[in-house]
Amino acid sequence: MYTEELLNVIPLKKIIGQLPNRIKDISIDSRSVQPKSMFICIKGDTVDGHHFAQKAVDAGATVVVAERELPIEGEVAQVIVKNTNRALGLLAAKFFDYPSNDITMIGVTGTNGKTSVSGIIHHMLVGMGEKSALSGTIGFELNGVLYETANTTNDVLSTQQMIFRAKMEGCRAMVMEVSSHGLALGRLAGVDYDIAVFTNLTHDHLDFHGTMEEYGHAKGLLFSQLGQDFTKNKHVVLNADDPWSEKYEQMTSYPVWTYGLKNDAIFRAENCNYEDGITTFDMITPEGKFPVTTHLLGEFNVYNLLAATAVFYARGFSMEAIIEQIEDLAPVRGRMERVKTDLPLQIFIDYAHTPDAIEKAIKAALPYKKPENKLIFLVGTGGNRDKSKRPAMAEKASIADYVVLTTDDPRYEEYDSITSDLAKGMQHENYACIGDRAEAVRHAVSVAEPGDIIIFAGKGHEDYQIIGNTKYPHSDAEIAIEAGRLKFV
Ligand SMILES: CC(=O)N[C@H]1[C@@H](OP(=O)(O)OP(=O)(O)OC[C@H]2O[C@@H](n3ccc(=O)[nH]c3=O)[C@H](O)[C@@H]2O)O[C@H](CO)[C@@H](O)[C@@H]1O[C@H](C)C(=O)N[C@@H](C)C(=O)N[C@H](CCC(=O)O)C(=O)O
Numbered sequence: 001m002y003t004e005e006l007l008n009v010i011p012l013k014k015i016i017g018q019l020p021n022r023i024k025d026i027s028i029d030s031r032s033v034q035p036k037s038m039f040i041c042i043k044g045d046t047v048d049g050h051h052f053a054q055k056a057v058d059a060g061a062t063v064v065v066a067e068r069e070l071p072i073e074g075e076v077a078q079v080i081v082k083n084t085n086r087a088l089g090l091l092a093a094k095f096f097d098y099p100s101n102d103i104t105m106i107g108v109t110g111t112n113g114k115t116s117v118s119g120i121i122h123h124m125l126v127g128m129g130e131k132s133a134l135s136g137t138i139g140f141e142l143n144g145v146l147y148e149t150a151n152t153t154n155d156v157l158s159t160q161q162m163i164f165r166a167k168m169e170g171c172r173a174m175v176m177e178v179s180s181h182g183l184a185l186g187r188l189a190g191v192d193y194d195i196a197v198f199t200n201l202t203h204d205h206l207d208f209h210g211t212m213e214e215y216g217h218a219k220g221l222l223f224s225q226l227g228q229d230f231t232k233n234k235h236v237v238l239n240a241d242d243p244w245s246e247k248y249e250q251m252t253s254y255p256v257w258t259y260g261l262k263n264d265a266i267f268r269a270e271n272c273n274y275e276d277g278i279t280t281f282d283m284i285t286p287e288g289k290f291p292v293t294t295h296l297l298g299e300f301n302v303y304n305l306l307a308a309t310a311v312f313y314a315r316g317f318s319m320e321a322i323i324e325q326i327e328d329l330a331p332v333r334g335r336m337e338r339v340k341t342d343l344p345l346q347i348f349i350d351y352a353h354t355p356d357a358i359e360k361a362i363k364a365a366l367p368y369k370k371p372e373n374k375l376i377f378l379v380g381t382g383g384n385r386d387k388s389k390r391p392a393m394a395e396k397a398s399i400a401d402y403v404v405l406t407t408d409d410p411r412y413e414e415y416d417s418i419t420s421d422l423a424k425g426m427q428h429e430n431y432a433c434i435g436d437r438a439e440a441v442r443h444a445v446s447v448a449e450p451g452d453i454i455i456f457a458g459k460g461h462e463d464y465q466i467i468g469n470t471k472y473p474h475s476d477a478e479i480a481i482e483a484g485r486l487k488f489v
């Protein structure tokens with residue numbers, strides 16, 4: 001791309017040195033700079049990208065965008081701007097030629113259910129023959145291939161790059177999980193969403209946002225950033241049972257589609273029944289009542305399916321086509337996913353790591369428990385992250401008959417510090433604190449009797465544990481099956 005054409009999108013700048021005619025790439029990481037590229041220095045939490053400008057130039061960068069003039073050597077032009085992060089959003093969108101304008105962009109935000117709802121929408125789109133890409137906690141899925149990503153909502157450059165790749169591969173739609181960090185830190189700058197979906201807002205991430213008000217405000221940016229261009233067919237999908245939806249409705253002028261189980265909503269569910277690994281309910285829609293059967297377990301998944309239904313209905317799909325897809329859906333990876341095993345136990349892998357999700361996960365399993373059996377719930381939480389939610393997590397976990405308190409990614413925090421914070425919220429004495437997660441999983445199996453249910457929560461789809469800053473392989477399911485074989489077979 002012509003360098004001057006690209007730089008036209010940042011209005012106030014000082015240029016030092018001779019700009020190259022063209023640049024071939026943009027990068028924010030000196031470790032992946034290509035020759036003849038533009039390096040943008042970003043001040044991070046851990047390090048300041050300005051310190052890597054020389055490395056970027058040595059690797060072939062011919063333009064450096066920085067917040068101050070840097071003492072760098074080599075054939076390079078410096079572009080000085082007030083805020084490189086803001087400039088990055090403008091430059092990345094221009095460099096990739098605003099790819100989100102050419103594709104239906106669906107953004108899903110909320111404390112719990114982002115991965116589930118976006119996965120459901122993506123798989124329904126694929127089932128309907130619409131080529132779709134997906135990005136979120138599990139990674140970036142394009143053409144059935146899953147690429148690892150750093151974040152739920154990635155940095156602004158990777159985000160534009162992913163949308164561009166989806167567009168170039170002929171995708172008609174892209175479904176994205178939109179985290180509150182992503183919104184607050186401007187990682188979605190320049191992404192033009194067509195549909196914005198809200199699942200719910202409950203306690204999480206207060207280490208970053210400070211208060212629920214700030215957290216709720218960050219999520220609301222998805223709705224206010226939809227803009228005002230009424231030539232575009234945009235829609236908002238809100239959970240009528242969550243009080244934050246009223247605020248989000250005020251933040252947009254686009255049509256609002258509501259869903260829920262308790263309050264008045266456009267899409268509702270009645271007569272929910274949970275039996276034998278099957279959920280059935282009547283879906284009430286603007287076109288009448290439709291009986292639904294699904295393999296997705298629990299009331300929370302009824303909410304998730306209603307949200308997905310509203311998205312498709314808003315885009316003009318028939319209710320028959322929507323229901324057909326719902327009935328074909330496989331459970332979302334690591335979200336109340338039943339482990340196939342010949343052990344005399346029902347084992348579920350789940351990703352609950354907030355108080356609300358813990359309550360929802362346990363309640364999803366209760367219909368499958370016989371009165372004579374136990375529900376054992378193992379839950380861990382991350383180290384060096386929001387500590388204020390820990391007692392509330394254990395309080396909700398207390399709904400289970402027996403609880404194992406452990407860690408998920410302890411990072412640099414001591415095991416005992418994590419489990420003792422959790423234990424403060426326990427409402428009964430039937431629990432154990434075991435910081436080593438593998439040992440905790442074995443303990444959960446050791447206290448199980450035939451017919452019991454065990455939910456392993458907090459790791460979901462993840463096949464690793466982060467201890468210190470190292471990722472170690474870890475699978476709750478594999479450890480549980482091995483321990484179960486020793487005990488029961
Ligand atoms: C606190 C936070 O959000 N940190 C994010 C941030 O990292 P950072 O600020 O530490 O970046 P840094 O390492 O200091 O680097 C600064 C700059 O120097 C550059 N650099 C660095 C080293 C080098 O050798 N050369 C170089 O050029 C980097 O590429 C970067 O441009 O920028 C990184 C790249 O975009 C992110 O991956 C990283 O997310 C970390 C991993 C993280 O854990 N974030 C969490 C808090 C988060 O964002 N979570 C949300 C919500 C998830 C949920 O809903 O549960 C998410 O969307 O993932």
Ligand SMILES: Nc1ncnc2c1ncn2[C@@H]1O[C@H](COP(=O)(O)OP(=O)(O)OP(=O)(O)O)[C@@H](O)[C@H]1O
Pocket residue numbers: 110111112113114115116117137152177199200300301303304334335336350351352353356357358360361460
């Ligand atoms: N709509 C929902 N309401 C409440 N809890 C839910 C909902 N959907 C899923 N859950 C619970 O929350 C857990 C996490 O679900 P999911 O991964 O879909 O949420 P998320 O918003 O993507 O979370 P994260 O941002 O942490 O990845 C699930 O394993 C399940 O226990």
